[in-house]
Amino acid sequence: MSENNNPTTPSTDVDAAHEAGVVAQADRFTDPGVPEHKPRLTDTDPQAAKRAERIVAALFGISALGAIGSLVAYFAFPPGGTAETRLSTLLFGLGMAVSLLGIGIAAVHWAKSLMSAHEYVDDRHPIESSPEVREVAITALNQGVADSGIARRGLLKGALVGAMALFPLTIAVPLISSVGGDWNVDKFRHTLWQRGTRLAYDPNGRLIRAADLTIGSVAHVIPDVPAEERLTHHWITEKAKAVVLLVRMNPDDIRSEQRPGGSYDGIVAYSKICTHVGCPVALYEQQTHHLLCPCHQSTFDIADGAKVVFGPAKRPLPQLPITVDDEGYLVAEDDFDQPIGPSYWERLK
CATH class of the missing domain: 2.102.10.10 (Rieske [2Fe-2S] iron-sulphur domain)
Structure with missing residues (x-):
């Protein structure tokens, strides 16, 4: 009677059985690992890779043209009356939008079609890395640069540098040109x-x-x-x-x-x-x-x-x-x- 009236014993047994079942169930599942890599068309067809490279370069070129267009609009259509200000703002903003959008789309297309598509698994490690681990990290970074193809793809490198160099001018030129303006508060x-x-x-x-x-x-x-x-x-x-x-x-x-x-x-x-x-x-x-x-x-x-x-x-x-x-x-x-x-x-x- 005393054992049957003890409310803790059945509960403890149920909890222990549940934990054992969870552990046993977990043991039946294995880590599926990384799925098998499926090469893209650009990985197997050099012509496709060249075609993708040209598309990315063209997008960077469009970005550069957008930046140049915004600068032309800034100087060719200065603000004045209401209509002039509206036109100047519209053209300058469209040029900036095309420039920034070209860089963004080019970067995405580059990553999707030309950069390495392999999946990697990095084991967790202590925050403080040993010199050996840091050396491995540097090697991995260098490998990433190599996988991106930027070193051997001179056209893309030049297009990227050109687009990235021109876009900041759309912000810098209006700021610089306002120096010496009317600040009479x-x-x-x-x-x-x-x-x-x-x-x-x-x-x-x-x-x-x-x-x-x-x-x-x-x-x-x-x-x-x-x-x-x-x-x-x-x-x-x-x-x-x-x-x-x-x-x-x-x-x-x-x-x-x-x-x-x-x-x-x-x-x-x-x-x-x-x-x-x-x-x-x-x-x-x-x-x-x-x-x-x-x-x-x-x-x-x-x-x-x-x-x-x-x-x-x-x-x-x-x-x-x-x-x-x-x-x-x-x-x-x-x-x-x-x-x-x-x-x-x-x-x-």
Whole structure:
């Protein structure tokens, strides 16, 4: 009775039997080893090997042509207006893509068709190798170089070196050519806004009367300039810095202003350029008075001086001080109270 009531004995016997069965079962399986090597066509047919070599060399040649094409596009189609910049970027990017893709496909085809296809098994060994083992490793590396055929395939070696030498130029040349360019960051301290500049709707340029805005109104705003000036490249560049989001709130909802006296009868105007990385901030939530940047979800409280309440941005949005002129049109009292856009080294506040 005492043996039958002992719950550990049957369990121990079952575990022991199970372990013995697993060991016995494992003993019945042997290491299958490496499967028999099946030679490729390029291993047995010299003509096929030559054909594969020519294909790889051609791919490296295409890569070189792509790199040269991107450099030609960079200098022949310099950025300018919107259309010119789009074309320049497209052609330069296509050249880089062809260059890098040619190198990648050539390397894969070389490895698949010409390099050694034998399977090898390396036994595990201690981390610290003996001098004899290191000598064997060096021998194996040399054997790998020999198997790759790079030493005896001069055409491939030359094509590889040419493609690899030309591709970095697609990155280096634009970087080098930008040295000595326009690095005047003071341009971000000033925009087209100045005292007396009227506010206009973007993009039609219609002037804005304060009386026409109801509480909850939101408008995308640009400086009022002559219609012919809005067609120039200079205007497009300067407009990108001067874009504004205009919001009319109940004056009682304004808890504080980044710039005292910068609003008019509950109407506030802030830069649309996010202070994180410069994305356009334009998603306004009327109930909370929060302004959201769609890129990285930085959130600004318009009722509290556009201060950051969430997200990676570290600075409030610059405020445009506004008032009305004698005809009731909204006008700027001055430029933004601080530089627009993300932070930079020379920025003092």
